[in-house]
Amino acid sequence: MSEIxxxxxxxxxxxxxxxxxxxxxxxENNEFFTILGSSGSGKSTIIRIIGGFVKPxxxxxxxxxxxxxxxxxxxxxxxxxxxxxxxxxxxxxxxxVGFGLKIKNINKLEIKNKVQEVLSVVGLENFADRMPQExxxxxxxxxxxxxxxxxxxxxxxxxxxxxxxxxxLRKQMQxxxxxxxxxxxxxxxxxTHDQEEAIFLSDRIAVLNNHEFEQIGSPKDLYYSPKTTYMxxxxxxxxxxxxxxxxxxxxxxxxxxxxxKFSILQNTNVSPGDNIIFGIRxxxxxxxxxxxxxxxxxxxxxxxxxxxxxxxxxxxxxxxxFVKIQNISSNISQSFQQGNSVNIEFNTAxxxxxxxxxxx
Amino acid sequence: MxxxxxxTKYIMAILTGLIVAALYAPIFLTIFYSFYKTRKGxxxxxxxSYEPYTKLIFEKQILESLMNSIYVGxxxxxxxxxxxxxxxxxxxxxxxxxxxxxxxxxxxxxxxPPIITGLSLLIFFREINLPRSLNTVVIxxxxxxxxxVFKIILNKLETLKPSLMESAYDLGASxxxxxWYVLLPNIKLSLIIAGLLAFTISLDExxxxxxxxxxxxxxxxxxxxxxxxxxxxxxxxxxxxxLILTSFLVLLIANIISRSExxxxx
Amino acid sequence: xxxxxxxxxxxxxxxxxxxxxxxxxxxxxxxxxSYSFFTVDGTDIIHEFSLFNYKEFFIGEIYINTFVRTIFLxxxxxxxxxxxxYPVAYFLARYASRYKYAxxxxxxxxLFMSYIIKIYMMRSILGYSGLINKILKMLGLIDKPLEFxxxxxxxxxxxxxxxxxxxxxxxxxxxxxxxxxNIIEASFDLGCKPFQAFKYVIFPIGLPGLIVGSIxxxxxxxxxxxxxxxxxxxxxxxxxxxxxxxxxxxFNWPFGAALASILLIVSVIIILLTNYLTNRxxx
Numbered sequence: 001m002s003e004i005x006x007x008x009x010x011x012x013x014x015x016x017x018x019x020x021x022x023x024x025x026x027x028e029n030n031e032f033f034t035i036l037g038s039s040g041s042g043k044s045t046i047i048r049i050i051g052g053f054v055k056p057x058x059x060x061x062x063x064x065x066x067x068x069x070x071x072x073x074x075x076x077x078x079x080x081x082x083x084x085x086x087x088x089x090x091x092x093x094x095x096x097v098g099f100g101l102k103i104k105n106i107n108k109l110e111i112k113n114k115v116q117e118v119l120s121v122v123g124l125e126n127f128a129d130r131m132p133q134e135x136x137x138x139x140x141x142x143x144x145x146x147x148x149x150x151x152x153x154x155x156x157x158x159x160x161x162x163x164x165x166x167x168x169l170r171k172q173m174q175x176x177x178x179x180x181x182x183x184x185x186x187x188x189x190x191x192t193h194d195q196e197e198a199i200f201l202s203d204r205i206a207v208l209n210n211h212e213f214e215q216i217g218s219p220k221d222l223y224y225s226p227k228t229t230y231m232x233x234x235x236x237x238x239x240x241x242x243x244x245x246x247x248x249x250x251x252x253x254x255x256x257x258x259x260x261k262f263s264i265l266q267n268t269n270v271s272p273g274d275n276i277i278f279g280i281r282x283x284x285x286x287x288x289x290x291x292x293x294x295x296x297x298x299x300x301x302x303x304x305x306x307x308x309x310x311x312x313x314x315x316x317x318x319x320x321x322f323v324k325i326q327n328i329s330s331n332i333s334q335s336f337q338q339g340n341s342v343n344i345e346f347n348t349a350x351x352x353x354x355x356x357x358x359x360x
Numbered sequence: 361m362x363x364x365x366x367x368t369k370y371i372m373a374i375l376t377g378l379i380v381a382a383l384y385a386p387i388f389l390t391i392f393y394s395f396y397k398t399r400k401g402x403x404x405x406x407x408x409s410y411e412p413y414t415k416l417i418f419e420k421q422i423l424e425s426l427m428n429s430i431y432v433g434x435x436x437x438x439x440x441x442x443x444x445x446x447x448x449x450x451x452x453x454x455x456x457x458x459x460x461x462x463x464x465x466x467x468x469x470x471x472x473p474p475i476i477t478g479l480s481l482l483i484f485f486r487e488i489n490l491p492r493s494l495n496t497v498v499i500x501x502x503x504x505x506x507x508x509v510f511k512i513i514l515n516k517l518e519t520l521k522p523s524l525m526e527s528a529y530d531l532g533a534s535x536x537x538x539x540w541y542v543l544l545p546n547i548k549l550s551l552i553i554a555g556l557l558a559f560t561i562s563l564d565e566x567x568x569x570x571x572x573x574x575x576x577x578x579x580x581x582x583x584x585x586x587x588x589x590x591x592x593x594x595x596x597x598x599x600x601x602x603l604i605l606t607s608f609l610v611l612l613i614a615n616i617i618s619r620s621e622x623x624x625x626x
Numbered sequence: 627x628x629x630x631x632x633x634x635x636x637x638x639x640x641x642x643x644x645x646x647x648x649x650x651x652x653x654x655x656x657x658x659x660s661y662s663f664f665t666v667d668g669t670d671i672i673h674e675f676s677l678f679n680y681k682e683f684f685i686g687e688i689y690i691n692t693f694v695r696t697i698f699l700x701x702x703x704x705x706x707x708x709x710x711x712y713p714v715a716y717f718l719a720r721y722a723s724r725y726k727y728a729x730x731x732x733x734x735x736x737l738f739m740s741y742i743i744k745i746y747m748m749r750s751i752l753g754y755s756g757l758i759n760k761i762l763k764m765l766g767l768i769d770k771p772l773e774f775x776x777x778x779x780x781x782x783x784x785x786x787x788x789x790x791x792x793x794x795x796x797x798x799x800x801x802x803x804x805x806x807x808n809i810i811e812a813s814f815d816l817g818c819k820p821f822q823a824f825k826y827v828i829f830p831i832g833l834p835g836l837i838v839g840s841i842x843x844x845x846x847x848x849x850x851x852x853x854x855x856x857x858x859x860x861x862x863x864x865x866x867x868x869x870x871x872x873x874x875x876x877f878n879w880p881f882g883a884a885l886a887s888i889l890l891i892v893s894v895i896i897i898l899l900t901n902y903l904t905n906r907x908x909x
Contacts, residue, residue: 053811072362073814086812090830100816103826151816365820372717376729379714382788383736385757386747393750443646450643458644465647468655471842471897473849475866476890479873480658483883487657503650566741566852571873583742587856599743606738614731 002029004154004187005050005078010059012045019045021211023059027155027189028203032181034190036198037208043191044083046208047157050189051080063154079148080157084164085140087132093119093143094128100151118146121184123176138169142176149184158190162197174200195235207234224350229357232279239282239323240354245274252348259316259323260296264348270355280351282311282326288343295343298323303333312336314344387603394596412597422582422598429579432494433562436501437555443502444509444554445547451510452517463510470507477504478571485572492574500572501562508561509554516550549620553613560609563602655890662884671880679884689868689885696865697892699779700847703786707843710787711794712836718795719802719832730799733792741789745856748785752776752857777859785857786847793846794839801835802828834904841900845893865889 005027012020019042027033037043048054050061052073060067068076079100087096095102098115119125122142132140141161148156158177162170178201181188192198198205199219206216214234215227223235232238243255253270254263255278270276288295298314301322310333315322325344336342397407416422447466451459469477481500485492524546528538544551566580573581579602586595662679665672683689714733718726736744751757752775759771775781805828813823851866858864869889872882 051815053814073811074817074819078815080812080815082808082812084806084808086806086808088809088812088827088831090827099813099826103816103818103822147816362820369717369721372713372721375710376714376717376722379710379791380729380732383733383791385751386744386788387736387739389747389750389757390743447643447647462643462647465651469651471845472893473845473866473889475849475851475869476655476658476886476893479869479883479886480654482873483661483879484654484657486879499650560738564738564740567850580740580742583740587742587746599740603739607735610731610735610738614727618727 003027004029004063006060006062007046007050008060008062010046010049010056010061012042012049012054013057018211020049020056023213025206025213025216027187030182030185030187031203032178032188032190032201034192034198034202034205035208036192036195036205038193041193041208042211043193043208044159047080047159047189047191050076050155051078051157052076077154078157079151079153080159081141081144081148081161083159083161085132085144085161087140087143087147089132091132092128093124093130093132093135096132096143097146097150100147114150118150121149121180122146137165138173141165141173145177145180149180149186153186155187155189158188160191160193162192162194170197177201199235207231209234226279226352229277229279229354232352232354237282237324237326238279239285241278241280241323243276243278245270245272245276248272258319258321259298262294262296262346262348264346264351264353266349266351266353268353270353274355277354277357278346278348278351279354280346280348282324284347284350285323285325286345286347287312287325287328287332288345291343292345294348295345297341297343300336300338300340300342302338303336305330305333312342314342390596390603391600394593394600397593412593413601416594416597416601419594419598421577422594425577425579425582426598426602428494428576429563432497432501432578433559435495435498436505436562437558439498439502440505440509440558441513441551441555444506445513445551447506447510448513448517451514466510467507469503470505474504474565474567475571478568481568482571492572494573494576494578496572496574497569497578500568501558501565504565504568505558505561509558512550512554512557513547516547520546549616553616556609556613560606563606658883659887659890661880662887664880664883666878666880679881682881683884683888692863692868693865693888696848699783699786699864700844702783703790703847704840704844706783706787707791707794708836708840711791711839712798715795715798715802715835716832718799719805720828726799726803730796733795737792742852742856744789745785745853748781748788748857749776752781752784776857778861779858781857781859782853782864785853786850789853790843790846794836794843797835797839797842798832799835802832805831837900837904841896845896848893849889 003026007023007025010020010023011018023046025033035043035046045054049056052071056069061069063077088099091099094115097118098111101111101114115128116125119128122145124139124142124146127135127139127143132143135143144161145156161177162173165173174197177188177190190198190201202219204216204218205222207214207222209230215222215231217225219235222231226232226234226238229238229240232240241257241259243257245253246256246261247254248270251267252263252265253268254261255276257278264278291297299317301313301315304311304313308330309327310330312325312328312333313322314325323344394412395408395410397404447462451463478500481496481503482492485496490496520543524542525538528542533541564580566584569578569580570584577585583595583599586592661671663675663677665674665676665678718729722729749756753759754771754773754776756776758775759768762768763771775784809827809831810823813827814820818826849866850864851870854863854867858867865885866889869882869885872878872885876882
């Protein structure tokens with residue numbers, strides 16, 4: 001797949017305040033790319049740098065093998081859907097959507113055809129005469145999107161476009177955006193702080209933490225192969241267990257932890273004596289009736305009834321730390337009580353080993 | 361920004377500077393001529409003195425006109441704020457279709473050339489045999505500033521949450537109690553701003569006053585009379601002092617507004 | 627009674643408001659208009675309907691001429707104010723970010739300076755030995771002082787511009803400043819070069835403020851009668867001055883009222899027209 005846009009080592013500071021540090025990414029053709037981060041993490045700054053509204057302190061923006069840092073906003077082949085839509089209040093829907101073509105002096109007939117085409121793509125065929133003030137939030141947003149699509153940019157940048165919508169409308173618009181992107185085959189760079197939204201919409205996600213990218217990958221990559229403990233805890237839950245390597249064999253290692261000894265069925269580059277963190281998701285832990293060589297016996301701290309399944313927290317008798325187990329069928333958990341001892345087994349093949357980190 | 365944009369930006373900045381200079385030229389000249397005298401078109405640099413200012417207190421006529429202006433100003437403020445509040449409250453709470461028409465009429469004296477407002481009142485007073493006096497000036501000023509006072513108070517009323525008054529009634533307050541304990545304190549600022557503005561405008565209002573004044577003089581009328589004779593240093597001195605007063609009032613208003621906006625941000 | 631009130635969706639308070647407003651504003655205007663139909667006999671005013679005054683207006687050339695001249699004067703003042711004031715308002719709204727309110731305040735303060743003094747001081751600026759001539763001489767642009775600036779129509783125009791400029795800058799600035807930054811950014815984003823952004827987005831959205839300010843300046847210039855007396859000399863006089871003189875020594879109040887009524891009607895028409903046009907462009 002060909003890449004169409006690259007950011008290389010982009011950093012941005014305002015005076016002494018650092019907003020972005022060493023941001024690098026490559027956008028592929030026809031991909032839905034999301035930048036995910038909490039409010040104020042700098043994610044809007046990234047697309048403003050791409051769009052040309054902000055100049056990076058250092059780093060390069062590369063498009064088609066050209067460094068375009070100096071290119072002014074109106075020459076860049078990218079278009080932005082602003083967070084509050086920024087529709088021109090003095091023009092109706094038709095003129096708003098056709099604006100990008102009008103200033104390029106495209107003839108009226110062609111503009112008319114293209115506007116109608118794009119309006120039907122976003123489902124607003126009959127709204128051409130309306131004024132922005134008469135439209136609902138969702139409709140305004142679709143007009144803002146249509147306005148960018150008509151310019152046929154290489155990348156469409158969306159700055160938290162769904163933030164102002166209520167929950168149900170939001171879900172509708174998420175579906176809408178996902179379908180549209182596939183339909184028009186233009187890459188989207190989408191900004192949000194909502195995890196679920198990111199997972200639902202994206203081909204790839206870049207997680208922004210502390211002004212840097214923590215990890216970039218597909219939702220599945222990020223979930224099953226987190227690179228840091230931050231990422232492990234970022235999506236869903238993850239138990240992080242401090243371990244010391246006791247023994248290393250070809251296909252597994254044996255570790256000791258506060259919960260007991262167990263072996264991890266992975267091929268890893270560690271040596272006895274190393275301190276590692278083992279990350280295992282709560283749904284990858286089983287409760288077994290009979291102990292075996294790989295199981296640990298722990299006491300039940302509490303049971304959380306959730307309907308057809310329950311969550312159980314288990315711990316050693318002495319410490320306060322606990323391991324969370326999810327998706328235990330409630331039929332089984334019914335028979336348990338606080339304080340009972342149970343045998344648990346980790347599905348260590350899908351857990352993640354983190355070296356050089358200390359869990360907090 | 362492109363080069364052309366930079367270029368136009370600098371031209372506009374220079375233009376702004378020139379215009380500010382042009383607007384302040386008369387002001388600076390006034391201050392200047394309160395200290396210096398001219399002789400045959402040339403400045404007499406030896407004539408510098410503070411005397412006009414110190415002797416001002418003894419200029420009975422000027423002081424009297426100032427007092428009259430202040431009297432007119434204060435009464436105008438009281439009348440316009442009370443009436444303006446009444447209308448603003450009415451406009452805000454009424455569902456009557458007539459309120460738009462009412463608002464239009466309130467704005468008329470301010471939008472029309474002052475000469476018309478002045479003349480209409482002059483003729484009206486003559487027909488009802490009301491002799492011209494300081495109080496007729498008050499009526500004229502009140503009508504004139506009513507539009508501004510009305511608009512300022514109305515803006516504030518419209519930004520208040522309706523639940524404010526509703527909760528007061530819910531807790532058992534009578535209409536008057538709700539007005540006195542809840543509404544009034546919350547619009548206090550806008551009342552002050554409107555009042556200060558009304559006073560400042562009334563102080564300098566000339567055109568309408570010329571028609572409505574009787575035998576008394578107010579400050580602008582005094583100036584109008586003196587203008588025929590030519591301005592002495594003293595007149596310039598008094599103008600400078602009034603200018604300082606009004607500038608102070610304007611800065612006060614600006615200060616109040618910016619502080620109240622900062623509060624809202626929290 | 628209650629049914630009548632309910633039908634018009636009014637209340638006792640509405641009636642009271644009406645009475646107040648009618649007696650303070652409408653009745654004086656009405657009496658003023660009615661005066662224009664009266665005539666004068668020596669020092670008495672004959673309260674009988676007559677169209678004499680209006681006939682005089684149209685027959686006596688001087689009145690219509692002055693009126694038309696004053697309209698052109700007011701238009702000139704308005705256009706000069708637009709020409710000078712719009713760039714200032716634009717500069718403040720778009721480029722001056724940190725200082726804009728301070729500069730705006732500086733522009734507002736002269737409004738509160740004594741009206742008469744401002745005009746009077748213009749004499750020292752525009753006159754033979756005044757500031758402008760002194761500066762021009764200093765710059766070497768002229769040898770002898772110019773008489774161009776004072777005691778004529780030009781002086782009236784210049785003085786009115788100096789007085790009224792802030793009144794056009796303030797509303798223009800207000801409506802330009804309200805334009806959200808991201809709308810301007812959106813226009814760039816969609817490919818506008820800076821001038822196109824101004825032409826298609828900034829100027830149209832900021833237009834209402836400019837119109838309000840312009841009309842205000844026009845009407846004030848139209849009705850002014852003090853400026854010509856102070857700086858106009860013999861050749862610079864306005865319609866307002868003629869109206870005023872009828873209430874002074876000439877003591878022909880009905881005629882003055884008639885002249886003023888014509889001014890009134892023209893002003894009201896302009897205000898209503900502007901109102902209608904700006905409301906139409908909003909929807």
